[in-house]
Amino acid sequence: MQEKQNTNNSQENILPEEENHIIAERLSKLEKLRAAGPAYPNDFVKKDLLGDVRTKYEQSSGEVLQETPVEVAIAGRVMLKRVMGKASFVTLKDGTGSLQLFVNKGELGDELYDFFKKMIDLGDIIGVTGTLFRTKTNELTVRVKTLRLLSKNIRPLPDKFRGIADKELRYRQRYVDLIVNEDSRQVFITRSKIIAATRQFMMEHGFMEVETPMLHPIPGGANAKPFITHHNALDMDMYLRIAPELYLKRLIVGGFERVFELNRSFRNEGVDVRHNPEFTMMEFYAAYKEYHWLMGYTEKLLRTVAEKTIGTAQIEYQGNKIDLSRPFDRLTVVEAINKYCPQYSAEQLSSEEFLRNETARLGEPQKPGLGLGALQMALFEAAVESQLIQPTYIIDYPIEISPLARASDTKKGITERFELFIAGRETANGFSELNDPQDQAARFSAQAKLKASGDDEAMYYDADYIRALEYGLPPTGGCGVGLDRFVMLLTNSASIRDVLLFPHMRPEG
DSSP: OOOOOTTTSSOTTOHHHHHHHHHHHHHHHHHHHHHHHHHSSSOOOOOOOOOHHHHHTTTTTHHHHHHHHOOOEEEEEEEEEEEETTTTEEEEEEEEEEEEEEEHHHHHHHHHHHHHHHHHHHEEEEEEEEEEETTTOOOOEEEEEEEEEEEEEOOOOOOOOOOOOOOOHHTTTHHHHHHHHHHHHHHHHHHHHHHHHHHHHHHHTTTTTTOOOOOEOOSSSSOOOOOOOTTTTTTTTEEOSSSSHHHHHHHTTTTTOOOEEEEEEESSOBBBBOOEEEEEEEEEEETTOOOHHHHHHHHHHHHHHHHHHHSSHHHEEETEEEEESSSEEEEEHHHHHHHHHHTHHHHHTTHHHHOOOOOOHHTTOOTTOOOTTHHHHHHHHHHGGGGSOOOOOEEEBBGGGGGTTBSSSSSSBBEHHHHHHHHTTEEEEEEEEEOHHHHHHHHHHHHHHHHHTTTSSSOOOOHHHHHHHHOOOEEEEEHHHEEEEEEEEEHOOOOOOOGGGGGGOOOOO
16 A cells, blocks of 8 residues: 555645646746756656556565665656655656655755755656665655656646546646546547557458548538638648548559548537547448448457457446447337337338428428438437447438448338447448449439538539449448447447547637
């Protein structure tokens, strides 16, 4: 157990006037440091990571450490400081963990120990050298021989035990959140592991990672409102990509038969617990595969990544137990409505008038000219989607809302498309790709008419993509996985902002 820490120096419940006083006091110290020499030295050589030191010597007894001294050169942030006359204890933290320091006047000498007491504050970054030993309470500790201030903390840290209670402040000042909130740090460590495991899985299955443009002359690949910018040298408007789909399928035309991209995409739409204007997807495309294969592959991908990163495919999320280890359910839109909302009759689900009135009653946004399939989809989104807690594929979407998906050869008006829902939200979207250039051109034309009539999310006509299809796109399946939402699931995070290091916010003030 660590030595008992005195928290008198932790800035607990700091009022604005107190904070201003602390900042003024620390700025005064900084001026003294500048007068004495470099205030931000850059020549300390850090040789050891705190986490590595703790792991390597955690089992070493005090006797062993005394018989065989271990020298360390470490650096990190002062998180706790307890001054007791001629001896003091400090908790030092770096990116790998924390370790206790024992700072002794007899070891440092009068001048350096006095500097430590008066000039070192909580939040300062220091470099120390010393030897390992164990205290009377058996805490692994560094007996400090030398100490240097490397970077002065001017603004006081939030109270260590309360962290940052204001979530908005945590999102705006993520750097502070990461200093004091270990839970936040672990979320982003897990996120990094999820990205790495996803990449590894794809490469192990023969997919080549590629990079496609983020600035598009024509926004395509999804029904979404783009961000618009202007390229001065070319004197043309360009768009931040809403999806990499059309470029990735051009690569399939070019002969790369399995490609994927871990990509940032942008949509100029609303912000809520599930949406951020900038987000991360993984899109992949495989030649000679169709949507049933895609569903099995995506299921295996998510299950494997969960097992590798959090050690299990059975997840606790916001009070629900979600099982990724079992085969995912597969339902059509109507089957899902019948299962989760049995109050609707077959007659009602076949009536455009009823569906239009019912979706309006449920508050679903109304778009003119929707056919039966799209109206059934609107009812599904309003009444069923939030109930899909366990992993569920909704399959066979109507053509009118699936402009890039291949039409079914056996079901009129239906495409070979699916969306995966987990915890009541869409996590993946995939389909057998439409590779008939004439059919695709007709669908682009229909989308262009919708855009001309005021639908900001309708697609543009992309003549170059049609030209690419005319060279021949083999039968292909493609899928996009929302990695931010998957990270939310595996880290039990309620909001997408909890899994983005720097989520977009309204301006301060």
